[in-house]
Amino acid sequence: MDSNAAFSNHYFEETNYSYLNTRVRAMESxxxxxxxxxxxxxxxxxxxxxxxxxxxxxxxxxxxxRNYKGIELIEHSINFNLGNTYNKLIKISGKKASKYxxxxxxxWDIHNIISILRGKYSNSxxxxxxxxxxxxxxxxxxxxxxLVKIPTYSEIIKKLKKIEKYEFMDENDEIADLExxxxxxxxxxxxxxxxxxxxxxxxxxxxxxxxxxxxxxxxRMRRYGFGIExxxxxxxxxxxxxxxxxxxSLLRLTDADFLKEMKKTPYGPIIEKxxxxxxxxxxxxxxxxxxxxxxxxxxxxxxxxxxxxxxxILSKKIEVxxxxxxxxxxxxxxxxxxxxxxxxx
Amino acid sequence: MEQLTIAIVVLSSVISVIATGFAAAWAExxxxxxxxxAITEKEELFSKGLVLTVIPETIVIFGLTVSLVLLFVxxxxxx
Numbered sequence: 001m002d003s004n005a006a007f008s009n010h011y012f013e014e015t016n017y018s019y020l021n022t023r024v025r026a027m028e029s030x031x032x033x034x035x036x037x038x039x040x041x042x043x044x045x046x047x048x049x050x051x052x053x054x055x056x057x058x059x060x061x062x063x064x065x066r067n068y069k070g071i072e073l074i075e076h077s078i079n080f081n082l083g084n085t086y087n088k089l090i091k092i093s094g095k096k097a098s099k100y101x102x103x104x105x106x107x108w109d110i111h112n113i114i115s116i117l118r119g120k121y122s123n124s125x126x127x128x129x130x131x132x133x134x135x136x137x138x139x140x141x142x143x144x145x146x147l148v149k150i151p152t153y154s155e156i157i158k159k160l161k162k163i164e165k166y167e168f169m170d171e172n173d174e175i176a177d178l179e180x181x182x183x184x185x186x187x188x189x190x191x192x193x194x195x196x197x198x199x200x201x202x203x204x205x206x207x208x209x210x211x212x213x214x215x216x217x218x219x220r221m222r223r224y225g226f227g228i229e230x231x232x233x234x235x236x237x238x239x240x241x242x243x244x245x246x247x248x249s250l251l252r253l254t255d256a257d258f259l260k261e262m263k264k265t266p267y268g269p270i271i272e273k274x275x276x277x278x279x280x281x282x283x284x285x286x287x288x289x290x291x292x293x294x295x296x297x298x299x300x301x302x303x304x305x306x307x308x309x310x311x312x313i314l315s316k317k318i319e320v321x322x323x324x325x326x327x328x329x330x331x332x333x334x335x336x337x338x339x340x341x342x343x344x345x
Numbered sequence: 346m347e348q349l350t351i352a353i354v355v356l357s358s359v360i361s362v363i364a365t366g367f368a369a370a371w372a373e374x375x376x377x378x379x380x381x382x383a384i385t386e387k388e389e390l391f392s393k394g395l396v397l398t399v400i401p402e403t404i405v406i407f408g409l410t411v412s413l414v415l416l417f418v419x420x421x422x423x424x
Contacts, residue, residue: 018374018378018382019378019379019382021382023382023386026382026386027386
């Protein structure tokens with residue numbers, strides 16, 4: 001069985017947004033805030049694991065502490081917690097809201113597949129690959145785990161090709177190409193699936209996400225150079241403010257003209273503010289935050305829609321990423337301020 | 346003519362209770378399910394949730410008051 005059983009297992013037939021959104025808001029209020037991250041920065045890895053075990057990650061830490069210790073325990077626990085939280089969201093969403101949640105969660109299939117392929121490509125041991133997997137997505141986690149046990153990169157792709165959604169994969173392709181192809185297909189599937197809801201805020205959100213992914217790629221290519229092949233491979237169709245046909249010209253504009261073009265979009269002020277920085281890190285981070293803000297603004301406007309759930313999905317993902325950065329940073333003895341700078345709060 | 350006025354007063358009294366009853370039920374449906382959602386995640390919100398859930402009951406009390414005024418103040422004057 002390749003598909004995730006949770007995806008067809010709802011507690012409720014109908015979506016009750018009053019119930020769902022308040023519950024999700026209550027869940028969101030339990031997420032860690034900035035002061036908690038600052039506290040964690042002063043702790044050792046074992047203390048972080050204990051802190052998580054006393055809080056929101058109690059179940060996962062207790063369950064996994066028999067098999068793992070230290071950083072391994074934290075990594076596995078936060079991944080499992082993310083999966084458990086998302087599966088719980090699906091269960092409480094009801095049919096209407098869960099179709100949106102499914103669409104978003106199918107991105108984790110791509111995350112898992114890419115993690116496995118990258119791991120196999122670089123000959124990483126199975127336990128290292130397993131550490132990066134998140135038990136959520138359309139594919140069942142047992143199927144994902146079975147992929148880890150397959151010895152070679154090409155055999156994994158052969159197995160994936162048997163699934164209709166991944167028929168396009170080719171074992172001769174470079175991993176980077178496969179990655180961008182997977183994301184392109186993911187967005188294409190969402191836009192096709194919700195084709196009749198072109199003006200819905202969910203689709204607007206997805207198209208904003210496409211814009212931000214495209215802008216990130218454009219900025220990287222402008223800064224570090226690019227080939228024509230790369231240009232075609234990396235861009236995703238369906239953005240909100242600029243279509244795929246406009247991208248080649250955006251890549252070739254002078255800096256001043258590019259900024260002028262960007263100012264016509266809501267991303268302009270962010271790009272302008274961080275344009276002269278040496279790295280793209282903060283710019284990319286602020287673009288991500290803009291996406292979060294979009295979800296939040298829509299939520300304030302109308303509490304009876306899917307946006308609070310999307311906002312929570314993003315916030316939870318950010319929490320897990322922050323915890324991962326802190327625990328990895330601590331393990332590799334990085335300075336406190338470097339770890340702190342990398343956190344999204 | 347007088348009988349028609351009496352009928353309208355009685356009907357208004359009935360409508361005020363029924364309409365406010367439905368309005369309170371609709372509001373309580375949403376507030377109640379929202380409260381349950383919040384309490385499921387945070388048990389300490391029980392008392393706040395309970396208070397908020399019963400607030401729409403005031404709408405029915407207004408409706409009932411209007412209905413009683415119509416029946417026991419306005420109606421006797423017409424009879």
